Amino acid sequence: MTDERWARAALSRLAEPCDTTVAALLERFGAVETVDRIRSHAPGLERFGARVREANVDQDLANARRIGARVVIPGDDAWPTRLDDLPIPPWCLWARGPLPLESGLRRSVAVVGARMCTEYGARLAAELAAGLVTRGWAVVSGGAFGIDAAAHRGALAVDGVTVAVLASGIDRMYPAAHGPLLERILERGACLSETAPGSAPMKSRFLHRNRLIAALTAGTVVVEADLRSGSLNTARHAVGLARPVAAVPGPVTSMSSAGCHQRIRSGEAVLVTNAEEVIELVGEMGVDAYEEPSGPVFAADGLPSAEARVLEALPVRGAMELDRVSVLTTLAPLAVRAALARLEDLGLAVVEEGRWRKARAPRV
């Protein structure tokens, strides 16, 4: 192991994510000297003293090795270069699973939402995730209860690639009940963490973790979120990174959709209803364009005005003289005659004994 890799692993033990003092040192002196300074209780770094005394980086690395986790650092082929867009990238990534991170996450979407979700939200998250991976996009989420788990499961259900970014250490399955889910994710995807093995999940780590989910992906979709959902924090990070954000609407009577509606109203998120619309939003221009659905198209659609007016004047039952059509439409009899002929050609009007009516089943 290089000194650089060891030092960055040590930083993930010694310093919380986004510690601005450490970020400044790292930028100026590099990881090896930054760790040296922290370990030698340099002036201004005394607050790390207690952690320095407790840290055992070699043990962390051994613990990681035992579960097949590796340390990924900037400069590695596997390093997801999108992370460099962050004001303070993670010191390193602890990673498990076979997915080549940089290439495997290039086409990826974050699907996030409330822990306390509804059946509607869980179904939507699963369908969205399945639709995304089916179209070649990896689904990234946080491994939490609710929408996160539904998104991971939806991706797995169609043998898709999905990635869980954890707030705890890579060796701590959190929540514990999701151990089997995370194991399934590891078969083809990856679990990632920026904190050292053994680290406990803490609120600030969840918030820092959220920025990784936003940064690793081409865009973020919020499926269900009440007004205080942590997933809105992920969406806010994505906005800050100029990544597109989508939100799935729901019943306005459901507080579980209130956060989605709020972000759509504020313009921070684009309303999406399916995977195609998500891909249109996050995909490369042109490559992933998607045509809006329209209603069913009828033969009568797009008729010239005169013919449309004649057609609507015709009865379905009974039949009507040409002069009567002229009264109803205020079209001259000659214009009515021409329109009727054209409608007959289209199979939309029928003449019987000189009287006209609509064809019975004019829809095609």
Next chain:
Amino acid sequence: MTDERWARAALSRLAEPCDTTVAALLERFGAVETVDRIRSHAPGLERFGARVREANVDQDLANARRIGARVVIPGDDAWPTRLDDLPIPPWCLWARGPLPLESGLRRSVAVVGARMCTEYGARLAAELAAGLVTRGWAVVSGGAFGIDAAAHRGALAVDGVTVAVLASGIDRMYPAAHGPLLERILERGACLSETAPGSAPMKSRFLHRNRLIAALTAGTVVVEADLRSGSLNTARHAVGLARPVAAVPGPVTSMSSAGCHQRIRSGEAVLVTNAEEVIELVGEMGVDAYEEPSGPVFAADGLPSAEARVLEALPVRGAMELDRVSVLTTLAPLAVRAALARLEDLGLAVVEEGRWRKARAPRV
């Protein structure tokens, strides 16, 4: 009755709404001469011949009088001047009901949507309408089944003013099943039509009627609309008139909300979830501003960073030495001590025998 009023009543019998030939004549020669030219089969106006032979304007006026309807024309105090924004305003309005139209419609909102609506949509339309009239806004709709009827009924349920704009003649209750509903609307509001008494509802008249709903109001709300709903036509008219358009979202699994979602996605409509948001959109700037709801506010919200980090490190059960808090937070012991003191003041942290824990019920 003035010649002008009689002539405009006659036009509503002789010519369909938005007939461009008639509009041009009206602009150039006024209503009286336009009617004279149509009745004398002037060159280019032969197509009106059949209607001229059938028309009986005095009979139309007598039929209207019998049901208490009047003819409102431009220049009347009652004429809704917003109609003048239309490329082709109605020739006249046939009006029933006590509402003074111009002043009564100044603060009005169109609430429209699909005939085939869901229970969710009907409930939302009724609640939205009730919320609007409670706040002093009249609710305008088309008197149709589904969302229209729900909106009218919601307004009536709280004794609000509501207005139905009909595609049929003012003396034809259409749909017939809505006779009792329209009678209730007439107690405080109004029914309006731009076509002569006795006129049948026809598809083109519904489309023309939709432009009146959009034009009469300060803005239009679409509650539920499939991709071909006529209410989207009303919304399109409102966009053309530079009136704000709102749409209520729903489950993405419901085709009844697909038209709403499409218009929100396209930017033609603003997502709204309640009457306040509608009023914020259509109301006068400043006068009707509305504050976005936020989630519940907790005492721990907005704590300075150090205190927030200390608070989350504290256990709820058991208690923790100050030094341990320092390890978990990477804050210097002195900073931890200051933060703990402040948290104790706020009632968020408790110290017992020199060890700290979270207060049991820190929420306020």
